[in-house]
Amino acid sequence: MSKIGRKAISIPSQVTVSVADHEVLVKGPKGELSTHIFPKIAVAVEENEVKVTRTSEDRQIKALHGLVRSLVNNMIIGVTDGYSIVLKLVGTGYRAQTKGTGLSLSVGFSHPVEVPAVAGVKLILKGTDTITVEGIDKHLVGQVAANIRKVKPPEPYQGKGIRYKDEVVRRKQGKAAA
Numbered sequence: 001m002s003k004i005g006r007k008a009i010s011i012p013s014q015v016t017v018s019v020a021d022h023e024v025l026v027k028g029p030k031g032e033l034s035t036h037i038f039p040k041i042a043v044a045v046e047e048n049e050v051k052v053t054r055t056s057e058d059r060q061i062k063a064l065h066g067l068v069r070s071l072v073n074n075m076i077i078g079v080t081d082g083y084s085i086v087l088k089l090v091g092t093g094y095r096a097q098t099k100g101t102g103l104s105l106s107v108g109f110s111h112p113v114e115v116p117a118v119a120g121v122k123l124i125l126k127g128t129d130t131i132t133v134e135g136i137d138k139h140l141v142g143q144v145a146a147n148i149r150k151v152k153p154p155e156p157y158q159g160k161g162i163r164y165k166d167e168v169v170r171r172k173q174g175k176a177a178a
Helices: 059-080 138-151
Strands: 016-020 023-028 031-036 041-046 049-054 083-090 095-099 102-106 113-115 121-126 130-135 161-164
Touching: 016 041, 023 059, 031 059, 041 059, 049 059, 059 138, 083 138, 095 121, 102 121, 102 138, 113 138, 121 138, 130 138, 138 161
Parallel strands: none
Antiparallel strands: 016 023, 023 031, 041 049, 083 130, 083 161, 095 102, 102 113, 121 130
């Protein structure tokens, strides 16, 4: 069996998990999330635990076993604690401003770049160079943060750009080192 897939998921007291027609619905204090479950994967709710089992020993079903368990676990964590990713703007004159519910980024282009708001994700600005992306869906939070970072990824010569808070950018020497 899958090492991750066979672990039971404990359900906190304020969270309810229900399974119906290959759909798992998780409700908690921060909201509710649902996901589709593959037909040969079974999800059972027993007392304070969720158990994920598979009905086949096919290679692909084995791979999906751990995936489904991780998705359900991420939903439970999301509706209780939520997820957040912090982005830093590094560079002279690089700044962000709130514009409606979205952001306006000034990152060295001749024009500001508009980042629209996404339903289910909050964009919080701290100062002018720190952006926090928060939400209950781990996949959506990560995707929005990656889209913001893609506007101006950090470059290796001067280190300018948008980076994750704990990201280390490997610097290159450039022409002066030769």
